[in-house]
Amino acid sequence: MVIDKLYEKAKKNTAVCLGLDTKEDFLPKYIQKKDMSLAEKYLEFNKKIIDATKNDVACYKVQIACYEALGLEGLKCYSKTLKYIKQTDNIVIADVKRGDISSTAQMYATGHFSGDFEADFITVNTYMGEDAISPYFDYVKNNEKGIFALVKTSNKLGYQIQDLKCEDESLVYENMAKLVDKWGSDFIGKCGYSSIGAVVGLTYPKEFEKIKDIMKNTFFLIPGYGAQGGTGKDIANIFKDGICGVVNSSRGIIASHKNKVETESFTDITMKAVKDIKEDINQWLK
Amino acid sequence: MVIDKLYEKAKKNTAVCLGLDTKEDFLPKYIQKKDMSLAEKYLEFNKKIIDATKNDVACYKVQIACYEALGLEGLKCYSKTLKYIKQTDNIVIADVKRGDISSTAQMYATGHFSGDFEADFITVNTYMGEDAISPYFDYVKNNEKGIFALVKTSNKLGYQIQDLKCEDESLVYENMAKLVDKWGSDFIGKCGYSSIGAVVGLTYPKEFEKIKDIMKNTFFLIPGYGAQGGTGKDIANIFKDGICGVVNSSRGIIASHKNKVETESFTDITMKAVKDIKEDINQWLK
Numbered sequence: 415m416v417i418d419k420l421y422e423k424a425k426k427n428t429a430v431c432l433g434l435d436t437k438e439d440f441l442p443k444y445i446q447k448k449d450m451s452l453a454e455k456y457l458e459f460n461k462k463i464i465d466a467t468k469n470d471v472a473c474y475k476v477q478i479a480c481y482e483a484l485g486l487e488g489l490k491c492y493s494k495t496l497k498y499i500k501q502t503d504n505i506v507i508a509d510v511k512r513g514d515i516s517s518t519a520q521m522y523a524t525g526h527f528s529g530d531f532e533a534d535f536i537t538v539n540t541y542m543g544e545d546a547i548s549p550y551f552d553y554v555k556n557n558e559k560g561i562f563a564l565v566k567t568s569n570k571l572g573y574q575i576q577d578l579k580c581e582d583e584s585l586v587y588e589n590m591a592k593l594v595d596k597w598g599s600d601f602i603g604k605c606g607y608s609s610i611g612a613v614v615g616l617t618y619p620k621e622f623e624k625i626k627d628i629m630k631n632t633f634f635l636i637p638g639y640g641a642q643g644g645t646g647k648d649i650a651n652i653f654k655d656g657i658c659g660v661v662n663s664s665r666g667i668i669a670s671h672k673n674k675v676e677t678e679s680f681t682d683i684t685m686k687a688v689k690d691i692k693e694d695i696n697q698w699l700k
Numbered sequence: 701m702v703i704d705k706l707y708e709k710a711k712k713n714t715a716v717c718l719g720l721d722t723k724e725d726f727l728p729k730y731i732q733k734k735d736m737s738l739a740e741k742y743l744e745f746n747k748k749i750i751d752a753t754k755n756d757v758a759c760y761k762v763q764i765a766c767y768e769a770l771g772l773e774g775l776k777c778y779s780k781t782l783k784y785i786k787q788t789d790n791i792v793i794a795d796v797k798r799g800d801i802s803s804t805a806q807m808y809a810t811g812h813f814s815g816d817f818e819a820d821f822i823t824v825n826t827y828m829g830e831d832a833i834s835p836y837f838d839y840v841k842n843n844e845k846g847i848f849a850l851v852k853t854s855n856k857l858g859y860q861i862q863d864l865k866c867e868d869e870s871l872v873y874e875n876m877a878k879l880v881d882k883w884g885s886d887f888i889g890k891c892g893y894s895s896i897g898a899v900v901g902l903t904y905p906k907e908f909e910k911i912k913d914i915m916k917n918t919f920f921l922i923p924g925y926g927a928q929g930g931t932g933k934d935i936a937n938i939f940k941d942g943i944c945g946v947v948n949s950s951r952g953i954i955a956s957h958k959n960k961v962e963t964e965s966f967t968d969i970t971m972k973a974v975k976d977i978k979e980d981i982n983q984w985l986k
Contacts, residue, residue, distance in 0.1 A: 521769040
């Protein structure tokens with residue numbers, strides 16, 4: 415199970431998931447000035463980041479939207495970034511949030527679990543229910559692949575649907591948590607967690623505790639640390655019985671050099687940013 | 701407003717939205733046998749379908765998953781298909797079901813409302829709430845673009861989340877309907893409908909009536925006709941006060957020639973399939 419590999423990486427290195435949500439503003443000036451396409455600049459930037467951090471993170475998360483925004487050239491860079499991460503023997507989560515009826519989900523599974531865009535995990539939106547996720551199960555079972563399903567997202571207005579109260583007093587996201595936990599029960603690895611994980615934002619720490627009680631065997635992909643408000647203490651609270659997820663940080667790492675170091679040595683700052691997050695988490699862990 | 705153009709096309713031609721969910725199985729044998737890549741075959745097939753139907757449909761819907769499944773080559777074909785439709789002065793709905801936090805949604809907006817993947821409408825999943833959709837509003841207001849947000853989907857297990865009953869007796873999808881209707885109220889065109897539409901499956905006709913009552917100014921993208929079970933009578937019931945949506949048919953049109961005509965003249969069957977659906981709807985309309 416792919417979850418075992420992710421769990422081991424998180425334990426050995428740190429629970430940091432490095433988010434490659436690359437944007438033009440984040441590029442150091444020496445790359446911005448180069449005579450190449452924006453997509454090529456993204457790739458050069460991503461490679462430098464990966465080279466500098468490949469032994470110090472749990473995994474990488476690549477936000478496909480940043481690359482779709484650049485069209486075909488952007489997706490070529492996306493593909494090359496995934497392949498580059500694979501060469502370093504690291505895990506990559508494709509943050510694609512796909513979700514559709516089963517025949518379509520089957521196409522997405524082919525697209526993101528093989529070929530040009532092959533990733534280890536993908537994020538999935540399951541507002542459409544189990545048939546939007548079940549086509550991925552074969553890959554989870556037979557191809558060392560995994561999924562993170564959206565349960566409670568980190569953004570401000572996610573409550574509009576996710577926090578609706580049901581007639582039995584449960585909230586919508588709690589029902590989603592139950593469903594995802596049930597789907598995951600067939601794919602539990604040696605580490606005790608399932609290859610079907612959940613996305614839960616760190617921005618709602620109290621809700622996270624309730625979700626953890628529902629999802630005993632679920633590994634979490636946790637956005638919302640840093641700029642969005644989540645702290646090391648919040649993480650430590652979730653990790654009090656051991657690491658049960660990876661904490662995504664993107665801008666906080668990959669833009670940390672901006673207005674400080676704009677030359678090739680910008681990755682010194684990148685590495686320091688990873689180390690700082692690690693320490694921010696570890697100071698609260700026993 | 702782009703919705704006015706779509707409404708006029710639907711009134712003038714027919715309410716049929718032709719779904720280009722192209723798959724290898726659907727290709728006529730003479731294309732299958734050609735010495736070209738699968739993606740190139742898809743493009744040749746799509747062009748033939750578009751040439752044959754360009755004056756007889758309301759719009760085209762292109763399911764991006766079918767193209768993502770073929771990787772970079774597939775997305776090149778996707779891009780060329782969108783451009784080809786644009787040349788015929790027809791409207792294209794990109795069925796991408798994207799949805800993410802606002803900074804990411806902004807990237808998706810750039811990606812799917814401009815450049816290589818420019819479409820007129822995109823489908824959006826709004827489980828994440830208003831900030832997953834508001835970045836598109838600028839394009840709706842200023843760039844003749846539109847959205848179809850998932851409200852009640854046509855698949856079997858959509859009820860798991862969408863039909864949860866809330867404490868005030870409303871269902872989750874009714875709450876989604878209210879939200880989408882509210883968001884759409886700022887973007888109502890001359891035809892009386894908003895450029896922010898909703899996806900509601902024809903497979904749940906009773907629920908559709910309830911949704912119609914909530915969403916008075918909403919134009920619908922309606923999947924679920926044909927193979928999934930929705931009938932012309934179901935559509936007529938929804939259209940009883942006039943056309944208020946487009947009905948998607950994919951396999952029922954683009955695979956209609958299979959095992960009948962496998963030569964270049966396969967589009968005779970395609971055209972007949974469009975005509976048949978039109979008649980199936982019209983027989984119930986006054």
